[in-house]
Amino acid sequence: MTTNTESGSPTGRARAVALAAGRGFVLALVTLPPAVVLYTLTLVSLALVPVGVGAYTTPWLLTGVRVFADRRRMLAAEWAGVRIPASYRPLPEGAGPWARTYAMLRDPAVWRDLRWLQVDMTAGFVTALLPAALVLYPLEGLAVAAGLWRPFSASGGYWYGFVHVTGQASALAAGALAVVLLGLSPLAPRLLAAHFRLTRAVLGASQGELAERVRVLTETRRDAVDTSAAELRRIERDLHDGAQARLVAMGMDLGTIEALVDRDPAKAKELLARTRRSSADALTELRDLVRGIHPPVLAERGLGDAVRALALRLPVATEVNVELSGRADAPVESAAYFAVSEVLTNAVKHSGADRIWIDLHQAEEERGGTLRISVTDNGRGGAVIGAGTGLAGVERRLATFDGVLAVSSPAGGPTMVTMEIPCA
Missing domain, CATH: 1.10.287 (Helix Hairpins)
Incomplete structure (x- = not known):
């Protein structure tokens, strides 16, 4: 209650107006140069992708654009209460520069970032500067009325808005205009919020993507x-x-x-x-x-030990490498366990392999991280999703959790099945 009363008082409203003006001024002057630099360098880098150089520079620049956009998302939430969720696709772990470049360029969120940079350098700059202009420009008009026009009288006068100030009478007219404009200054917080809503309109997912x-x-x-x-x-x-x-x-x-x-x-x-x-x-x-x-060992000791126990029951020599920083939710662990079980069953039945390697790794990110599992065998290869090997069922199981399945299985082997599941 105390906060609401204070924000509704004249002092509280004046503080909110000044804060919005200051934040808008910072946005307009501090963020414009990085936006111009990032956008220009990214265009140059994209143009150099066909000759090979851009494949190495583009991922770094697009990552910089993403960090810049995430910073604006944070400011939108903190300064105006405007939530702009990020929806970037996960990047392949351990991929080379070409794979990372193509993966990022196939992400619609990356192209939204680039379109936002264009808007932020133009309309975004104007909407960010307006809150500061509503406060600073009336102060300039009052200064003109107080005598700021005198040094310019010898050179034809001073223009304030549409008022040509050539004497004290016109200076008072400029001061009256400044008072009118000053009455609009309480709109500064709303204009700052409008800037962030414009940002959300460009950075947010489109209706087609949501559909x-x-x-x-x-x-x-x-x-x-x-x-x-x-x-x-x-x-x-x-x-x-x-x-x-x-x-x-x-x-x-x-x-x-x-x-x-x-x-x-x-x-x-x-x-x-x-x-x-x-x-x-x-x-x-x-x-x-x-x-x-639901295997008891999975509930009691977690995914790593459950997969080790699964490997011990196989008739094929199997190595298990586990690098997990913690436990995921029970449904995610269960889906991962049975996906690994199905892949191992396929390897034993169809690959003719005499050795299998299993790697479990958890990549730490903001929303819980990603569980990455790879199962590799030295068999004959030729595994294809949807070819009756059971991999289609694994893909459907992972899709329930927004997980993905990738299979690399050239003729003659080896076969590598990679699964990625968001932990959150």
Whole structure:
């Protein structure tokens, strides 16, 4: 309540106007030169991409543009409460300059940044300077009325707006105009907010991109529902054909044992032994079923140890390298685990490899980072997404979490399957 009262008082309003004018002045004069330099150098670098030089300079310059845009996003949130979310695509880890350049140039957010630089150097500069002009220009008019016009009287007078000041009477007219303009100075905070709304209009995602995003999300969520339904049917089938059938048989055997225990103890003992074996088999099947739903080691010890345990059960020599700074959310870990499991199953069944390498790495970023997993084998190669190898299912599983799947598998091998999943 104290803050609201203070901001509604004349002193609070004057402070807000002065603050908006100062911030607009800083934006107009301090950010314009970097925008011009970044835009010019980026155009030159893009022109040099075909000859090879631009492939090395463009990623650095586009990263600088991104940092510059992120700085404006932060100022928009802090100074005007205007939120401008960033929507950059993740860059491939360990990629060369050509791959990084093409990946960045395929990102619509990068081209939005460049269009924003054009706007920021023109309309953005004007809208940033207006709050300061609404405060400083009336002060100049009052100074003219107080006698600032006198040094210019010998050279034809002084122009203030549309008032030609040649004497004290016209100077007072200029002062009256300054008072009128000074009455508009409370609009300075709104003009500063208008500058940031203009920034949001250019830097924000377009309606077409949002529609495409909704379409992708709808498709991936539908795939997730279909996958969940198929998983439930599998669990029901496994229970019906496995543990449930054994439990029914055990119940019948126990009934028979109850009838034989007095008149044929030897036969009853034989049935008891068989029932004990059936109970052990049913317990094993239930454990396998639970492991297929959510492995206990994954819940207790995390993705790294779960993948190591998975590798120990493979008939192929497997090396696992884990570089994880922490644990991701449980759904992300589960999706990653079963994706790795499916890829390893494909490698064992179809590749003919005698060695497999698994690397788990977490890239630290702002929103939780990205989980990057690569599975490499020395098999015959030729793996293709959608060719019946199960990789299409892995791709759908990862897409539910905005993850991506990349496969490099030339004929003759080796095969490298790379998966990236946002941790947030």
